[in-house]
Amino acid sequence: MTDDLLNEFPEYNDAYRAGFVSFVGRPNAGKSTLTNALVGEKVAITSSKPQTTRHTIRGIVHRPQTEGAPGAQLVLVDTPGLHRPRTLLGSRLNDLVIDTLSEVDVVGFCIPADEKIGPGDRFIAGQLQKLPHKPVVALVTKTDKVPRADLAEQLMAVDQLGREHLSGDGRKTAGFTAIIPVSAARGEQTDVVTDELIAMMPKSPPLYPSGELTDEPERVMIAELVREAALEDVRDELPHSIAVTVEEMLPRDGRPEDKPLLDIHATIHVERNSQKAIIIGRGGSRLKQIGSAAREGIKKLLGTPVYLDLHVKVTKEWQRDPKKLNRLGF
Numbered sequence: 001m002t003d004d005l006l007n008e009f010p011e012y013n014d015a016y017r018a019g020f021v022s023f024v025g026r027p028n029a030g031k032s033t034l035t036n037a038l039v040g041e042k043v044a045i046t047s048s049k050p051q052t053t054r055h056t057i058r059g060i061v062h063r064p065q066t067e068g069a070p071g072a073q074l075v076l077v078d079t080p081g082l083h084r085p086r087t088l089l090g091s092r093l094n095d096l097v098i099d100t101l102s103e104v105d106v107v108g109f110c111i112p113a114d115e116k117i118g119p120g121d122r123f124i125a126g127q128l129q130k131l132p133h134k135p136v137v138a139l140v141t142k143t144d145k146v147p148r149a150d151l152a153e154q155l156m157a158v159d160q161l162g163r164e165h166l167s168g169d170g171r172k173t174a175g176f177t178a179i180i181p182v183s184a185a186r187g188e189q190t191d192v193v194t195d196e197l198i199a200m201m202p203k204s205p206p207l208y209p210s211g212e213l214t215d216e217p218e219r220v221m222i223a224e225l226v227r228e229a230a231l232e233d234v235r236d237e238l239p240h241s242i243a244v245t246v247e248e249m250l251p252r253d254g255r256p257e258d259k260p261l262l263d264i265h266a267t268i269h270v271e272r273n274s275q276k277a278i279i280i281g282r283g284g285s286r287l288k289q290i291g292s293a294a295r296e297g298i299k300k301l302l303g304t305p306v307y308l309d310l311h312v313k314v315t316k317e318w319q320r321d322p323k324k325l326n327r328l329g330f
């Protein structure tokens with residue numbers, strides 16, 4: 001811990017808890033929305049399209065120390081969905097997820113209340129069996145979408161899934177360590193999730209300064225904001241084919257100090273000419289929309305106005321080419 005950090009937490013005591021949590025679950029299970037609800041600020045992007053979270057994004061929940069409760073910090077590591085790999089990108093993502101999971105203190109397995117448990121969930125449960133000493137909490141998400149009776153049934157099905165896949169192998173408990181229903185959209189039970197997870201964290205000094213919500217580099221967050229804007233209203237096959245790189249971020253010369261402007265040059269990579277045409281739109285209209293939506297988000301993130309220069313580039317077969325994947329930051 002640095003001196004700065006010690007100054008930030010002059011009062012932390014022996015009961016302080018801090019550690020890492022990772023949410024897994026199939027695409028659209030509600031991981032990003034839950035991360036945002038727990039952290040209380042938009043740090044992970046959400047979208048109604050599956051598979052939009054490619055980067056490991058951390059949100060940090062700080063619980064200040066009070067008379068009744070010691071302080072705590074939960075570092076949330078948001079991962080892409082674990083899934084059966086179909087491309088090189090897919091298998092790299094899975095490796096990344098397993099690596100991440102072996103490092104965290106607790107895994108939160110997100111299972112939507114409104115969808116039957118399926119092969120995707122069983123695949124993930126099977127993967128978690130590879131980490132026999134890791135506590136796994138089941139988070140039954142989107143409870144606002146189902147009537148109570150259906151929720152009760154889903155909780156039993158989730159319990160069953162845990163008992164089938166997470167028993168034996170030196171595990172302390174048979175099945176999930178806990179099963180918690182939650183609605184991130186309504187903020188119902190989110191505090192229960194936080195409390196349960198904190199109780200499972202090791203005793204540790206704080207890991208981050210108190211104001212810090214994410215340590216994701218700005219560039220990556222900016223690229224994600226552009227990607228999020230580009231994904232709005234596009235056909236289903238497109239999301240998998242979009243990657244964004246930020247080439248340059250420079251303060252504009254000659255601006256008064258109290259009115260800075262940041263020049264950002266970014267590239268949207270697609271795989272085919274037809275996709276490039278979709279992104280650009282008639283007479284450049286879609287690209288303009290993407291630019292202004294992304295610009296708003298970036299301005300909010302950085303607190304300064306930005307000039308956003310977007311290019312669309314066909315990077316053929318980038319999902320299958322290791323060299324291109326490396327260049328795009330995967």
Ligand SMILES: Nc1nc2c(ncn2[C@@H]2O[C@H](COP(=O)(O)OP(=O)(O)OP(=O)(O)O)[C@@H](O)[C@H]2O)c(=O)[nH]1
Pocket residue numbers: 025026027028029030031032033034045046047048049050051052053080081141142143144145182183184185186
């Ligand atoms: N009604 C309701 N909808 C929710 C809730 N949580 C998430 N959603 C919706 O479910 C969809 C998927 O949510 P995300 O948080 O993006 O899911 P994810 O698991 O991060 O998805 P990937 O990034 O694709 O893995 C979005 O349209 C959310 O608005 C909830 O508590 N209630």
